[in-house]
């Protein structure tokens with residue numbers, strides 16, 4: 001049976017990315033991190049979201065490199081932390097992430113936050129990494145329309161993705177429309193509202209009408225808008241129907 005992990009989005013650089021990727025923030029201690037990532041691979045996930053700040057690159061690399069699954073089946077994304085912005089520091093932080101992951105290229109590198117004054121220099125460093133074939137695509141996270149417009153005025157390389165908090169309870173419609181107009185995928189983080197809205201009446205009612213859970217309704221809602229989405233945990237039974 002086809003699952004939601006068989007759905008792909010085509011990015012503005014021509015690459016394909018699973019609509020539903022596995023987020024690796026806040027997975028607990030090292031053993032829990034390894035277990036969660038291993039379970040995600042067994043469940044069929046190949047596209048993963050990490051960040052140097054999450055401290056999950058080492059565990060993700062370990063599971064991937066020992067999996068006997070070809071590297072090309074994986075789509076590995078990680079992010080530049082705030083204290084590593086600037087041209088030289090971005091380059092060395094990127095190489096540190098590659099070393100942690102024990103791989104020789106990344107599928108996606110993102111700035112984690114739009115750090116004042118330094119973000120454009122960091123973007124230039126990321127373009128340099130792209131030109132050198134060390135990363136296949138570059139993107140941003142937590143950018144508002146102002147940050148995106150500044151970047152587009154500065155550079156011809158359009159980010160493939162803007163990863164932001166987005167859920168039925170934080171519907172950033174203006175940002176979504178701006179991203180769509182520039183062919184930037186909006187990637188929804190905390191799509192399950194970090195489990196804080198499980199008893200919401202409207203979503204519960206929609207869920208019981210369709211025999212679906214809160215999580216399934218929230219995920220479907222975001223995917224229908226054309227977003228990619230990175231929940232930290234998802235029921236394996238979700239078929240995406």
Ligand SMILES: NC(=O)c1ccc[n+]([C@@H]2O[C@H](COP(=O)([O-])OP(=O)(O)OC[C@H]3O[C@@H](n4cnc5c(N)ncnc54)[C@H](OP(=O)(O)O)[C@@H]3O)[C@@H](O)[C@H]2O)c1
Pocket residue numbers: 022023024025026049050112141142163164188189190191192193194195196198213215230231232233234235
């Ligand atoms: N770029 C950024 O700045 C940024 C910021 C935050 C997150 N992210 C990314 O987004 C990913 C996901 O975000 P998140 O972890 O904040 O939030 P999330 O996926 O919205 O929520 C995770 C929480 O929801 C609960 N949950 C998950 N599935 C559920 C289900 N089927 N039914 C009921 N509860 C469920 C989990 O419970 P349990 O604890 O029991 O598993 C957990 O507490 C992160 O792993 C990270 O990769 C990025």
